[in-house]
Amino acid sequence: MTSWLASAQDSPFGLHNLPYGVFTAPDQPGRRRIGVAVGDFVLDAGAAARAAGEPSVLLDADSLGPLLAAGRPAWTAVRASLTAWLGDESYRAAISPCLLPRGEVELHLPFEVADYVDFYASEHHATNLGKIFRPGSEPLTPNWKHLPIGYHGRAGTVVVSGTPVVRPQGQRKAPSEALPSFGPSRRLDIEAEVGFVVGAGSELGKPVPLADFREHVFGVLLLNDWSARDIQAWEYVPLGPFLGKSFATSVSPWVVPLDALEAARVTPPTRDVEPLPYLDDREGEAWGLDIAMEVRLNGHPVSHPPFAAMYWTAAQQLAHMTANGASLRPGDLFASGTVSGPEVETRGALIELTWNGENPVKLPDGTTRTFLEDGDEVTITATAPGPDGTVIGFGEVTGRIVP
Amino acid sequence: MTSWLASAQDSPFGLHNLPYGVFTAPDQPGRRRIGVAVGDFVLDAGAAARAAGEPSVLLDADSLGPLLAAGRPAWTAVRASLTAWLGDESYRAAISPCLLPRGEVELHLPFEVADYVDFYASEHHATNLGKIFRPGSEPLTPNWKHLPIGYHGRAGTVVVSGTPVVRPQGQRKAPSEALPSFGPSRRLDIEAEVGFVVGAGSELGKPVPLADFREHVFGVLLLNDWSARDIQAWEYVPLGPFLGKSFATSVSPWVVPLDALEAARVTPPTRDVEPLPYLDDREGEAWGLDIAMEVRLNGHPVSHPPFAAMYWTAAQQLAHMTANGASLRPGDLFASGTVSGPEVETRGALIELTWNGENPVKLPDGTTRTFLEDGDEVTITATAPGPDGTVIGFGEVTGRIVP
Numbered sequence: 044m045t046s047w048l049a050s051a052q053d054s055p056f057g058l059h060n061l062p063y064g065v066f067t068a069p070d071q072p073g074r075r076r077i078g079v080a081v082g083d084f085v086l087d088a089g090a091a092a093r094a095a096g097e098p099s100v101l102l103d104a105d106s107l108g109p110l111l112a113a114g115r116p117a118w119t120a121v122r123a124s125l126t127a128w129l130g131d132e133s134y135r136a137a138i139s140p141c142l143l144p145r146g147e148v149e150l151h152l153p154f155e156v157a158d159y160v161d162f163y164a165s166e167h168h169a170t171n172l173g174k175i176f177r178p179g180s181e182p183l184t185p186n187w188k189h190l191p192i193g194y195h196g197r198a199g200t201v202v203v204s205g206t207p208v209v210r211p212q213g214q215r216k217a218p219s220e221a222l223p224s225f226g227p228s229r230r231l232d233i234e235a236e237v238g239f240v241v242g243a244g245s246e247l248g249k250p251v252p253l254a255d256f257r258e259h260v261f262g263v264l265l266l267n268d269w270s271a272r273d274i275q276a277w278e279y280v281p282l283g284p285f286l287g288k289s290f291a292t293s294v295s296p297w298v299v300p301l302d303a304l305e306a307a308r309v310t311p312p313t314r315d316v317e318p319l320p321y322l323d324d325r326e327g328e329a330w331g332l333d334i335a336m337e338v339r340l341n342g343h344p345v346s347h348p349p350f351a352a353m354y355w356t357a358a359q360q361l362a363h364m365t366a367n368g369a370s371l372r373p374g375d376l377f378a379s380g381t382v383s384g385p386e387v388e389t390r391g392a393l394i395e396l397t398w399n400g401e402n403p404v405k406l407p408d409g410t411t412r413t414f415l416e417d418g419d420e421v422t423i424t425a426t427a428p429g430p431d432g433t434v435i436g437f438g439e440v441t442g443r444i445v446p
Numbered sequence: 447m448t449s450w451l452a453s454a455q456d457s458p459f460g461l462h463n464l465p466y467g468v469f470t471a472p473d474q475p476g477r478r479r480i481g482v483a484v485g486d487f488v489l490d491a492g493a494a495a496r497a498a499g500e501p502s503v504l505l506d507a508d509s510l511g512p513l514l515a516a517g518r519p520a521w522t523a524v525r526a527s528l529t530a531w532l533g534d535e536s537y538r539a540a541i542s543p544c545l546l547p548r549g550e551v552e553l554h555l556p557f558e559v560a561d562y563v564d565f566y567a568s569e570h571h572a573t574n575l576g577k578i579f580r581p582g583s584e585p586l587t588p589n590w591k592h593l594p595i596g597y598h599g600r601a602g603t604v605v606v607s608g609t610p611v612v613r614p615q616g617q618r619k620a621p622s623e624a625l626p627s628f629g630p631s632r633r634l635d636i637e638a639e640v641g642f643v644v645g646a647g648s649e650l651g652k653p654v655p656l657a658d659f660r661e662h663v664f665g666v667l668l669l670n671d672w673s674a675r676d677i678q679a680w681e682y683v684p685l686g687p688f689l690g691k692s693f694a695t696s697v698s699p700w701v702v703p704l705d706a707l708e709a710a711r712v713t714p715p716t717r718d719v720e721p722l723p724y725l726d727d728r729e730g731e732a733w734g735l736d737i738a739m740e741v742r743l744n745g746h747p748v749s750h751p752p753f754a755a756m757y758w759t760a761a762q763q764l765a766h767m768t769a770n771g772a773s774l775r776p777g778d779l780f781a782s783g784t785v786s787g788p789e790v791e792t793r794g795a796l797i798e799l800t801w802n803g804e805n806p807v808k809l810p811d812g813t814t815r816t817f818l819e820d821g822d823e824v825t826i827t828a829t830a831p832g833p834d835g836t837v838i839g840f841g842e843v844t845g846r847i848v849p
Contacts, residue, residue, distance in 0.1 A: 158602045163685060176684075184683045189626050190617050194685040195598035195692070199561050199775045200650060209651035211770035214593050214722065223592050225722045225769075247603060247694070248612035274770065280587045281579075282566060282597040283686020289598070290770040291650070319617065319628045366628075367614035367677065367693040372602045 044130040048142070050082030051129065055436020057082070059429040061125050062297035062438070063107055063262065066148040075105035075151060080297050080438070081129055084142040088125070091141040095128050107154040107261075107298065111242040112373040115258050118242065122302055150296035152203040154240065157374035159201055159292065160364060161236075161268060162193040164355035166312075168383035171395040176276060188316035191355035191363050193377070196268070197289035201376065204295050204440040208269055210417060211290040215273035228271035230400075231415040231444065234381040235338050235348050235391035235423045238266040239357045240298050241375035248368040253324055256358035259371060262298035265336070265423050265440040266378045269293065272394055272414070294376075295423075295440040303435050307427035309333045309351050321366055322359050330358040334437070336382055336425040338391065343406050348382035348391040350425075417446045447533040451545070453485030454532065458839020460485070462832040464528050465700035465841070466510055466665065469551040478508035478554060483700050483841070484532055487545040491528070494544040498531050510557040510664075510701065514645040515776040518661050521645065525705055553699035555606040557643065560777035562604055562695065563767060564639075564671060565596040567758035569715075571786035574798040579679060591719035594758035594766050596780070599671070600692035604779065607698050607843040611672055613820060614693040618676035631674035633803075634818040634847065637784040638741050638751050638794035638826045641669035642760045643701050644778035651771040656727055659761035662774060665701035668739070668826050668843045669781045672696065675797055675817070697779075698826075698843040706838050710830035712736045712754050724769055725762050733761040737840070739785055739828040741794065746809050751785035751794040753828075820849045 045051075046058045056062070058081070066078040066085055078085040089103030101110040101117060110121065128134045163169055166183070169192075173182030186192065210231055216223035242261030245251050251259055268288060275287025311324070311331035324330070334350035360377055383390040390396045393414055397403055403411035415421070422441040429435040448454075449461045459465070461484070469481040469488055481488040492506030504513040504520060513524065531537045566572055569586070572595075576585030589595065613634055619626035645664030648654050654662055671691060678690025714727070714734035727733070737753035763780055784794040793799045796817055800806055806814035818824070825844040832838040 158600055160688075173684075186617075186619075186626070186680055186683065189619075190681060192681065192685055192688075194688050195600055197561055197598055197772055198601070199778070200772050202650070209771050212653070213770045214589075216589075216592075223589070223722070225724060247605070250615070271770070277589055278593060278595065279684070279686075280589065281576075281682070281686070282595055283682075283684070285563075285595075285597050286766070286770040286772070289767075289772045319626070321628060363689070364692075367616045367674070367689040368612050369600060369603050369689070369692045375602070 044126065046081065046129050047132050047135045048082050048084065048129060050084065054082045055426055055434045056080040057433055058126060058130055059433045060299060060303050060435045061122065062299045063153060064296045064298065065106060065151045065153045067151065068143055069147055077102050077104055077107060078148065079125055080145060083145055085145050085148050086129065087141045087143065091128055091138050094137040094141055095134060097124060108373060111154060111240065111261050114243040118261060118300065122300060150203060152201065153296060153298055154374050156198040156201045156376050157372040159196045159198040160193050160377040161196045161380060162191050162355065162360050162378065163380040164191055164353045164360065165381055165383045166354040167385055168381040168391065168395065171383065171390065175394060175399045188314065191360045193360065193364065194283045196292060200289055201292045201294060204293055204442065206293060206442060207445045208291045208442045209445055211271050211274065213271060213274035213286050214277055216277045223277055228273055230272035232270045232272050232393045233421050234268035234270055235336055235346065236266040236268055236378045236381060237334060237350055238264045238294060238376055238378040240264065241371050242373055244373055245365060245371040247370040250368060251361055251365040251371065252321065253358050253362045254327055256330060256361055257301060259361065260301050260357065262300045263304065264298050265295040265425055265437050267293040267421060267423055267440050267442060268378060293440050293442045295438050297438045299435060299437055303429065304332060304427060306430045307333045307435065311356050312352060312354055314354065321362055324356065324359060330356040332427065334425050334427045336423060339422045340404065340412065341406060341420055345404050346388060346390055346396060348389050349384040350382050352384045353379060353382065415444050417444050419444050447529065449484065449532050450535050450538045451485050451487065451532060453487065457485045458829055458837045459483040460836055461529060461533055462836045463702060463706050463838045464525065465702045466556060467699045467701065468509060468554045468556045470554065471546055472550055480505050480507055480510060481551065482528055483548060486548055488548050488551050489532065490544045490546065494531055494541050497540040497544055498537060500527060511776060514557060514643065514664050517646040521664060521703065525703060553606060555604065556699060556701055557777050559601040559604045559779050560775040562599045562601040563596050563780040564599045564783060565594050565758065565763050565781065566783040567594055567756045567763065568784055568786045569757040570788055571784040571794065571798065574786065574793065578797060578802045591717065594763045596763065596767065597686045599695060603692055604695045604697060607696055607845065609696060609845060610848045611694045611845045612848055614674050614677065616674060616677035616689050617680055619680045626680055631676055633675035635673045635675050635796045636741065636824050637671035637673055638739055638749065639669040639671055639781045639784060640737060640753055641667045641697060641779055641781040643667065644774050645776055647776055648768060648774040650773040653771060654764055654768040654774065655724065656761050656765045657730055659733060659764055660704060662764065663704050663760065665703045666707065667701050668698040668828055668840050670696040670824060670826055670843050670845060671781060696843050696845045698841050700841045702838060702840055706832065707735055707830060709833045710736045710838065714759050715755060715757055717757065724765055727759060727762060733759040735830065737828050737830045739826060742825045743807065743815065744809060744823055748807050749791060749793055749799060751792050752787045753785050755787045756782060756785065818847050820847050822847050
């Protein structure tokens with residue numbers, strides 16, 4: 044099926060994608076509405092439902108919350124309706140007035156984040172950071188290939204793309220210094236990640252097996268887990284990262300439905316350690332995803348992280364996260380951890396790209412970077428294969444450092 | 447001032463306390479209401495406000511959320527009203543019908559937990575766990591006396607006292623084993639803690655200084671941070687505790703207002719490392735609190751942790767948690783970490799009390815415990831000095847282990 048909307052043809056926001064967000068229109072600045080990105084436009088989803096004669100409380104909302112909580116059958120039904128409204132010529136007259144030029148709307152955090160968990164699923168990234176943070180030790184800890192290592196982050200500081208990132212202050216102590224000092228981070232970094240949005244919750248005490256991934260995960264977005272490496276290095280033993288990460292986590296405004304990513308599914312890398320049964324995805328549906336990412340620093344591409352190279356998949360992460368009976372809530376967000384591939388130019392964090400500052404990144408304006416400077420802007424974009432040779436776009440997550 | 451309510455005299459829930467909770471009455475099981483514990487009763491706060499001719503949207507709510515968000519001036523005003531209604535004889539006729547016997551109501555989680563942070567503020571506990579988890583190393587990590595170490599926990603699995611705790615499953619690997627196995631935790635433990643409830647939020651990018659503690663913290667509760675030590679020991683390097691803690695965190699149903707604890711304030715222990723200025727509470731108001739806790743296992747007292755011995759105070763924790771610009775939201779909950787004193791019988795976790803299982807706890811029924819068995823019930827209670835020789839009660843947090 045193709046859309047009657049010309050700009051949706053050959054667009055990364057074509058009929059095969061239809062990602063969800065929350066927007067305000069310029070003439071109604073206080074009124075948040077669910078939008079669906081299509082071609083160069085945003086569809087006002089609640090207005091479209093009414094125009095189509097199928098009013099929907101899930102779409103006529105100021106957040107994706109109700110739609111997330113409604114579960115897989117509702118997600119499938121809503122996606123079918125959107126596809127019909129934008130694909131079937133007979134809806135053109137009714138639906139056209141519900142389209143707003145995408146450049147004119149303001150985009151917001153599309154849902155209230157319940158719990159935020161960050162994983163550490165790239166073998167290349169974990170190996171690189173182990174070498175940098177714990178020189179002289181085995182870079183991968185003994186548990187790494189047995190379980191997807193993760194930790195809880197701060198849900199309240201997840202912000203939408205475009206929100207300025209204030210350089211954090213905190214305690215830093217270089218190995219050469221006798222005592223820590225307090226001040227602005229001198230080693231401010233990015234982590235290019237993919238985030239997974241939980242829709243349907245689960246009951247306390249009941250693990251969610253690998254096979255139920257699709258019942259609970261609504262969609263996918265891009266995420267920049269800003270990291271103050273100096274604060275992190277001093278604080279993280281023994282209970283993990285805290286203030287080095289909690290000052291801001293930026294997400295892209297469009298949540299790509301999991302259903303749009305069927306054609307992007309790939310076999311994950313071969314695991315060289317036998318997974319325990321609850322993590323064993325060798326039979327059944329594995330959830331490797333061929334998402335090609337790009338990281339730009341002040342407009343200049345500095346890395347192309349390949350999500351398909353991740354050792355642990357999101358389905359394994361979800362099964363692990365709930366294996367102890369921990370419940371899920373609508374709006375839970377879990378992220379992959381930094382996406383890094385085997386080559387230097389595919390590493391998703393500056394600390395790896397510059398090897399702890401030893402090999403600065405060169406920018407076209409003649410300057411170099413080890414870590415981020417005030418005024419720097421980082422943008423992460425990504426695409427994945429869609430059905431029939433189409434491309435699924437994720438849009439972008441961007442943020443500028445302010446003092 | 448004394449109350450006209452006889453059972454409020456000499457009660458840990460006297461007029462000087464007035465903790466807040468959320469309850470349902472037996473005749474209206476679906477209707478959650480804000481309650482205030484007083485003597486042997488619960489005051490239906492919203493009904494009382496109406497009966498007193500001062501209807502309150504903050505009290506006529508199904509959660510403490512609106513009251514938390516309203517901030518310090520509203521908290522002071524509401525507390526003054528409650529004190530008048532329950533203390534002034536002229537209100538007796540109007541208010542009496544709003545009292546329900548406390549034994550007859552069901553108590554609920556009193557607010558939706560936004561972010562949950564757990565600290566590690568007892569020097570005795572951190573030293574004991576360092577010796578047990580990292581034998582041969584310095585027990586305290588080099589950062590410990592420079593900053594209050596903390597990490598984010600799972601907000602969605604904070605449950606109210608009385609909720610059964612399902613023994614978690616997970617990966618465990620004893621040092622003697624070559625590979626991890628999956629199954630029920632064999633080393634299920636407690637952590638007796640004090641939790642602090644954030645009311646008024648703060649703006650992203652703006653730290654909350656020590657002096658503003660009272661503007662943001664609404665009240666205090668008891669918390670049991672259930673811990674699966676075998677799962678934790680295998681997973682926690684390098685990113686900290688995750689599934690070893692995230693299966694359940696129990697809290698007491700009554701939030702004791704910070705205002706009720708003025709008489710409990712004590713000078714914190716002398717710190718033997720000079721604090722950085724943002725953590726220096728030697729001038730101004732320090733927030734040591736003389737809360738005497740008791741831990742009972744199947745009804746038998748096994749420990750008496752002294753909160754006054756904590757190295758880091760809640761005000762320091764709040765200042766640290768926001769030093770990087772991280773914002774607060776109403777409903778944020780941060781906990782002290784296990785409260786352990788210097789003596790064996792004041793340790794707040796079984797792993798310390800039994801020294802990693804070497805010295806089992808003896809119970810009056812002739813059995814012993816190293817870690818928790820199915821069917822075991824753990825109850826934590828606490829009191830603090832109130833004004834004029836009164837006692838402030840915290841009630842209890844209890845939970846029973848189910849297979």
